[in-house]
Amino acid sequence: MVPKVESGREIEAVVQAVREAQTAPKVWALIESPRGIVGLPGIVHTPGLAGVLFGAADYAAVAGCQLTSRAMWYPRAQLVTAAAAGLPAVDSPYFCLEDQDGLRRDALEAVEMGFVGKVAVHPCQLSVIAQAFAPSLRELEAARAVLDAASEAGSSITTVDGAMVGPPLVKAALDVVRRAGHSPAVTTTPVMKAS
Template sequence: MINLQLNPALLFTPGNKPTTFSKAEETGANGIIVDLEDSVSTKDKQISRDNAVRYLSKSSDIVNILRINHLTTNDGLKDILAVTEKKLYLDAVLYPKTESPNDIYQLSQLLSQTYDEIALIALIETAQGTVNLHNIVRDSPAQLQALMFGAADYASALNCDGSIQALLLARMKIVESSAMKNLTCYDSPYFDFNDNHGLMNELKTVKSLGFNGKAAIHPKQINQIKSAFKPTLEQYVQAKEIVETYNKASGEACQYKGKMIDKPVYQKSMQVISNFENLR
């Protein structure tokens, strides 16, 4: 099963624009999300489904993720049928409006008829979804590997604006719930792809909260996302020095440049080292 924590930058591509699929591989994105849901109109659902199957019938050097429609809709059922009739080069399925462990269980059961190992990403974008977050993470099958925040739908459901302040609590709940089982957690896309300053500010906030990555809607956002989630060389060197100091102290609390080092600081430094060496 794909390790999503090593893939922080995911690019959404509408299913009705197949030329963007292969181009996504050239952007440096860690993964492509072929979208069959919100970005596709009803009249284009079938052609988008056909495009996705055609693209996923060939291997690629990028993580392939498919956002399907909800299984309570006819299009959702058609999506599942399309991807289970034969095994595709599909690493993960992004499931919209996840609101309970049963959503993930049903999806897992359907996909397991064709796929031995496939990751599931629960898209949390409703009030019911955030209320049930702990249950979703605790009671879903092992195929659930990540959560993703859907800011636009969530803000609409709550009749609030999409500012970082208004949606802070929902983001914190997603990070907290992800930590229960060490799931990857992705932030929602930043929708103004011409606002680099706004994207950077949002990246700083969600990184500080504990998110592992962020989705993008435009190729020009990819490099900023990847840079935000990979530690700097300075942070990497400091983390290595902290680990070395702690190890020399045989695991006892000690000091590094006037700051106390204990087990949590050591563990955080190990994460920084791992992220610097392994993030793609």
């Protein structure tokens, strides 16, 4: 993990050093400043980068803002959006160890925003984070209904419970099923056409 990354050059240097050392660790960028957020387009396209993490505490200190959910919406959204080009994005830790309800809310918000995980600063946080990132039974059932309908429809757009189902919803359903650790009923997203 490379801390305080603000440009792709920093990742390039680490990837080069790792290659020269003949080891194969995965290089992750820790984005902890407004400059890092602004530099995300160049950072996420750096060859050899395995993923990105958000460092909210350092970001808040540099930006002069509070370390609250609302103050972090913009940088978190920017990180997830930039990483959507094919990299996993992991959310910042929740620092109040005694506040399990706050951790749960923060982790569920991270899931909603599109993060694939959340950093834990203490083992007591692991089960809450794991539960938040695991789809609920209701989400899993809805995803399976979408995949079943898409499979039956073949190359046509279809509906589930009165809602249109097309390629973006099929992809989202596949992601939910994979997040649950189950094999999806549909392994590829069919090209959908209106019939």
